[in-house]
Amino acid sequence: MSRIQSTFATLKQQGKTALIPYITAGDPHPKHTVDLLHTLVENGADMIELGVPFSDPMADGPVIQRASERALMHKVGLTAVLEMVKTFRLTNQSTPIILMGYANPIEAIGPKAFADRAKDADVDGVITVDYPPEECGEFVQELRSRDIDPIFLLSPTTEPKRVDLIVSQASGFVYYVSLKGVTGAANLDIVEVSARVAAIRKKTSLPVGVGFGIRDAATAKATAAIADAVVVGSRMVQVIEASTDDNLLDNVATLMTELKTAVDAATKSI
Amino acid sequence: MQLYDMPDARGHFGQFGGTFVAETLVEALDELRMMYEKYRHDPVFLAEFAHDLKHFVGRPSPVYHAKRWSDKVGGAQIYLKREDLNHTGAHKINNTVGQALLAKRMGKPRVIAETGAGQHGVATATIAARMGLECVVYMGSEDIKRQAPNVFRMKLLGATVVPVESGSKTLKDALNEAMRDWVTNVHNTFYIIGTVAGPHPYPMMVRDFQAVIGVEAKIQMQEMVGRQPDAVVACVGGGSNAMGIFYPYIDVPNVRLIGVEAAGHGLETGMHAAPLTTNSPVGVLHGNRTYLMQDVDGNIIETHSVSAGLDYPGVGPEHAWLKDIKRAEYVGITDDEAMAAFHGLCRTEGIIPALESSHALAHAEKMAKTMRKDEIILVNLSGRGDKDINTVAKLANITL
Numbered sequence A: 001m002s003r004i005q006s007t008f009a010t011l012k013q014q015g016k017t018a019l020i021p022y023i024t025a026g027d028p029h030p031k032h033t034v035d036l037l038h039t040l041v042e043n044g045a046d047m048i049e050l051g052v053p054f055s056d057p058m059a060d061g062p063v064i065q066r067a068s069e070r071a072l073m074h075k076v077g078l079t080a081v082l083e084m085v086k087t088f089r090l091t092n093q094s095t096p097i098i099l100m101g102y103a104n105p106i107e108a109i110g111p112k113a114f115a116d117r118a119k120d121a122d123v124d125g126v127i128t129v130d131y132p133p134e135e136c137g138e139f140v141q142e143l144r145s146r147d148i149d150p151i152f153l154l155s156p157t158t159e160p161k162r163v164d165l166i167v168s169q170a171s172g173f174v175y176y177v178s179l180k181g182v183t184g185a186a187n188l189d190i191v192e193v194s195a196r197v198a199a200i201r202k203k204t205s206l207p208v209g210v211g212f213g214i215r216d217a218a219t220a221k222a223t224a225a226i227a228d229a230v231v232v233g234s235r236m237v238q239v240i241e242a243s244t245d246d247n248l249l250d251n252v253a254t255l256m257t258e259l260k261t262a263v264d265a266a267t268k269s270i
Numbered sequence B: 001m002q003l004y005d006m007p008d009a010r011g012h013f014g015q016f017g018g019t020f021v022a023e024t025l026v027e028a029l030d031e032l033r034m035m036y037e038k039y040r041h042d043p044v045f046l047a048e049f050a051h052d053l054k055h056f057v058g059r060p061s062p063v064y065h066a067k068r069w070s071d072k073v074g075g076a077q078i079y080l081k082r083e084d085l086n087h088t089g090a091h092k093i094n095n096t097v098g099q100a101l102l103a104k105r106m107g108k109p110r111v112i113a114e115t116g117a118g119q120h121g122v123a124t125a126t127i128a129a130r131m132g133l134e135c136v137v138y139m140g141s142e143d144i145k146r147q148a149p150n151v152f153r154m155k156l157l158g159a160t161v162v163p164v165e166s167g168s169k170t171l172k173d174a175l176n177e178a179m180r181d182w183v184t185n186v187h188n189t190f191y192i193i194g195t196v197a198g199p200h201p202y203p204m205m206v207r208d209f210q211a212v213i214g215v216e217a218k219i220q221m222q223e224m225v226g227r228q229p230d231a232v233v234a235c236v237g238g239g240s241n242a243m244g245i246f247y248p249y250i251d252v253p254n255v256r257l258i259g260v261e262a263a264g265h266g267l268e269t270g271m272h273a274a275p276l277t278t279n280s281p282v283g284v285l286h287g288n289r290t291y292l293m294q295d296v297d298g299n300i301i302e303t304h305s306v307s308a309g310l311d312y313p314g315v316g317p318e319h320a321w322l323k324d325i326k327r328a329e330y331v332g333i334t335d336d337e338a339m340a341a342f343h344g345l346c347r348t349e350g351i352i353p354a355l356e357s358s359h360a361l362a363h364a365e366k367m368a369k370t371m372r373k374d375e376i377i378l379v380n381l382s383g384r385g386d387k388d389i390n391t392v393a394k395l396a397n398i399t400l
């Protein structure tokens, strides 16, 4: 069983929803990233989505675009990100790390070599925004043969037939993008999301995570009631952006505590 | 002989092309692909397209023998396919007419576009005004500065021009921003991509709409000189004017196809926009796999060209394919060489070419010198240079 799968299994026994914060590796500065990862775990992260900076983040709103730009100013690319995960793993072997990013950095290394290096760094899952299942069969095989979970996004526009195709390729969990739009847009409609998540559950026994548009305790709590995992990205990055070197870890800890309390307080309706 | 038949059903040209997009767009692209399949051979649709090209765009555009310029260059005879004479001043309008007709049939009241030089933005704003569609154009703030006349034209035509401040503030960033808009407004919005890039079906569809250039040229060359040219030369940004004139010639033997990329300050300086000429690595950007200017981490690197329309780090996937199968050749022309050709054509033929097209002219000039007087080069004069007067004035130290 992969680390992601066992984390979900444990949480399920406890009747809990996973909290998955997102940060962009190298933001605000590469020297902070490993400390940030540990701070997230100490304050309730069940898994972490670690963004791989990219020059052209087409699916991201301004907040995460700026995070990418800050990281790229310090030349943080995929190779550097894998080194950060290795350093994190020196003292944490239990929290799943999911890389999230775009296809081209992986293409630049090559799918097979990337899978080797991700395995070597002890990465647990990979989300590649612009690799739909039709275009990444070989990549999925490379990941799965190394017990790394390929995680796919489902969107409000995904037709039922495609849900079948996507869940047949995915492992670990599937990630429902709760709105039509880029990351950071703030118009999550919880009624609609519930209906979609319920429809996805009819087609797969994989855990369903929900992300995009979860910005505060209230939306985190509402989402936690219907999902197996709640992903918080832009809000986390906003707090990082507004912090100084001195209060960065404290500010992130405060937001995490608020979100964790909200997620744990949700009454599960599943 | 096996006839050229590309791309495959999912938009692949060999290893290139495809549909590399976020999940939210997959459904929209499927819908577009199905609609385009339905209409691409539909006689009513094609008649409407032909009608608009004739009466609104002013087609066919002439082929013109640039005799004085050819004599001055000394060598092959240079003929120009006059896309600069189209309504709005470039080949871009051909494609926007086609896509807007599809948008209408799909019931989308809003169109968006990215633009570099502003020609595609103007062409989109124009057709949107004519068809009563809402129009939003994304344009890098750097390009807004260097193509001000086109920004003004778009505004006159009722379009909203949104400056893009991210990344290099040029064409690729405008494309990113248009994609973000599309992801958000996919229910009511048709994205009119301006070149043979983007996810399937765009590279194929834009090529098909632009192929009218080559189809006409073949007939016109036959009428004028009784044969086809020895070489066809076109500039390549994303590659739509080049694909438009190349495509009908792919199966014609003994016609060399030459794409001219922007060599900027010089290929050796790294300050250029010539991914094919410099054998850049293959990667994925803007929905397709192609040759891409990038660093070791797979981040896209900044490009440079004096012409905004060629300032793009990638290239349409079909050009990547034509390069690999050696059906087309790709070369670079520097800013300075393009400027020299620009002035040359102005003075000898009374035609002010776009800076993009001037790259093709400059290469034709180089080639012509090595060829016999009875050989023929056909250049796609993709647009007129009115939009470039400020840039040229600055570079040539001319006070307006």
Ligand SMILES: Cc1ncc(COP(=O)(O)O)c(C=O)c1O
Pocket (backbone or CB within 6 Å): B090, B091, B092, B116, B117, B118, B119, B120, B194, B195, B196, B235, B236, B237, B238, B239, B240, B241, B242, B308, B309, B310, B354, B356, B357, B382, B383, B384
């Ligand atoms: C006149 C002209 N030629 C060429 C181009 C380059 O585009 P493409 O390579 O798609 O023809 C542009 C783009 O703006 C243009 O305005």
